[in-house]
Amino acid sequence: MRKIAVLGSTGSIGTQTLCVVREQGDLKVAGLAAGSNIELLEAQIREFRPEIAAVWTQEAARELRVKTADCNVKIVSGMEGLLELAVCPQTDLLVTAIVGMLGIRPTIAAIKAGKDIALANKETLVTAGHLIMPLAEKYHCSILPVDSEHSAIFQSLNGENGNKIDKILLTASGGPFRGKCRKDLLHIRPEDALKHPNWSMGRKITIDSATLVNKGLEVMEAKWLFGTDLDRIQVVVHPQSVIHSMVQYEDGAVIAQLGTPDMRLPIQYALYYPKRRPLSGRRLDFFELAGLTFEKPDLLTFPGLRLAFDAMRRGGNIPTAFNAANESAVDKFLNGKINFLDIPEIIEAYMENCRFLENPSVDEILDTEKAAYEFIESRW
Ligand SMILES: NC(=O)C1=CN([C@@H]2O[C@H](COP(=O)(O)OP(=O)(O)OC[C@H]3O[C@@H](n4cnc5c(N)ncnc54)[C@H](OP(=O)(O)O)[C@@H]3O)[C@@H](O)[C@H]2O)C=CC1
Ligand SMILES: CC(=O)[C@@H](O)[C@H](O)COP(=O)(O)O
Numbered sequence: 001m002r003k004i005a006v007l008g009s010t011g012s013i014g015t016q017t018l019c020v021v022r023e024q025g026d027l028k029v030a031g032l033a034a035g036s037n038i039e040l041l042e043a044q045i046r047e048f049r050p051e052i053a054a055v056w057t058q059e060a061a062r063e064l065r066v067k068t069a070d071c072n073v074k075i076v077s078g079m080e081g082l083l084e085l086a087v088c089p090q091t092d093l094l095v096t097a098i099v100g101m102l103g104i105r106p107t108i109a110a111i112k113a114g115k116d117i118a119l120a121n122k123e124t125l126v127t128a129g130h131l132i133m134p135l136a137e138k139y140h141c142s143i144l145p146v147d148s149e150h151s152a153i154f155q156s157l158n159g160e161n162g163n164k165i166d167k168i169l170l171t172a173s174g175g176p177f178r179g180k181c182r183k184d185l186l187h188i189r190p191e192d193a194l195k196h197p198n199w200s201m202g203r204k205i206t207i208d209s210a211t212l213v214n215k216g217l218e219v220m221e222a223k224w225l226f227g228t229d230l231d232r233i234q235v236v237v238h239p240q241s242v243i244h245s246m247v248q249y250e251d252g253a254v255i256a257q258l259g260t261p262d263m264r265l266p267i268q269y270a271l272y273y274p275k276r277r278p279l280s281g282r283r284l285d286f287f288e289l290a291g292l293t294f295e296k297p298d299l300l301t302f303p304g305l306r307l308a309f310d311a312m313r314r315g316g317n318i319p320t321a322f323n324a325a326n327e328s329a330v331d332k333f334l335n336g337k338i339n340f341l342d343i344p345e346i347i348e349a350y351m352e353n354c355r356f357l358e359n360p361s362v363d364e365i366l367d368t369e370k371a372a373y374e375f376i377e378s379r380w
């Protein structure tokens, strides 16, 4: 029986991971971690009976201990708690479904403890991919993609070992503002940007989809996961989100993975790789598809994608600068402190102002993040 722990169990990916566990019935959940939603975490503890559960604050931990006193679960808190959970001996796979750079240290700890990683937390790979990929190789750990596009690429690479890839075709929905120009985006409110055309996801990634920053993060994620040069990764806007991504080989053949917009499939694929399992829910009906269309991304209206390519080309800690500035800017946008169009401006400003570090350590990555918050706080 595969034993898993889930970082971010109360979020969009976390709850869908537990749906898969519930439906399949043959996975053991040994650890659950959440931020502050202790009501849902308590219910998850009662249903899945993990050995260990983590929350962020000590106060939340105290409250959860009282609520779950009859459950024989160890409650931990803070970064120490996440690290303890990540290396918990009762697990062999860690699902990283937490948002942001908070995932870096637990992911590294889990790899060093020999755990496989089902990786949803793309920010970790974007900022620390140069540390994580070699570490996973050293400790013989698999990094199994959960992100829908990367799972599609992973599935399209199956059985093609040794064959030369011409291009990775990374599909993008284009977000809720596809087809608009900059002037149309001047007065966008958070509630407008939170309406993704095809996917139901957490708030941060939904804003990232609206700015195309998500696609920029995914380009970097693909580069690390598949070891592909940037100039072999092409973003293709595909508004229907039916083709989840494609791989073109040197003979011109294009292999793709298609499906309904349901994250349970890539999650389940990562949990059971290389096996497929039955999955309930709607199937693609090709006779009902109105059509599949494709466009080039509009880099003038959505400069976030251009900045991501730029960050990756510059390397070092600049992808961290890109990511940390975006995290700070998205938070400010969601709290009504800045406009939608300020998000890429803030990212660019910090990318230009941050101190360049060639091969940043974890501490230097986290320092770059802290400096981003300070820089942005002092100006916006
Ligand atoms: N949602 C999706 O469909 C997809 C998401 N991803 C990626 O997956 C990751 C998760 O996204 P998503 O599920 O949408 O995010 P959500 O915002 O829905 O969930 C985030 C989770 O992280 C938890 N969390 C927040 N702060 C802490 C903390 N300090 N300690 C422990 N846990 C914490 C939250 O807990 P709480 O709610 O209790 O505070 C929640 O369980 C992101 O990196 C995203 O880019 C990738 C592809 C698709
Ligand atoms: C479900 C998933 O993987 C998201 O990352 C999704 O792809 C967002 O879609 P866009 O960024 O293409 O709008």
Ligand SMILES: [Mn+2]
Residues within 6 Å of the ligand: 147, 148, 149, 150, 218
């Ligand atoms: Mn994605």
